Amino acid sequence: MxxxxxxxxxxxxxxxxxxxxxxxxxxxxxxxxxxxVIEGILAVLVWPVVLLGVDLHGLIP
Structure with a gap:
């Protein structure tokens, strides 16, 4: 079931x-x-990329 x-x-x-x-x-x-807010949500969803060193700060103007 x-x-x-x-x-x-x-x-x-x-x-x-x-x-x-x-x-x-x-x-x-x-x-x-x-x-x-968008960067925070994106960072939570793609956290493996963040761990690899990709910087999402400033990605969204």
Missing amino acids: RRGGGISIIGVIYLLIGVAVAGFRGYLVDWTVIGN
Whole structure:
């Protein structure tokens, strides 16, 4: 029997790691500017790229 929709435990772990990485790299600060909000969300979603050294700061004007 298959469970309904929702997010898997792997998805939750991925997002938690993303939040931690984004926080440590300084992407989760100053949420008053829309560009910073977009950078923060993007950093959480693509955290492996951030760990490889790609700088997302200034990506969104």
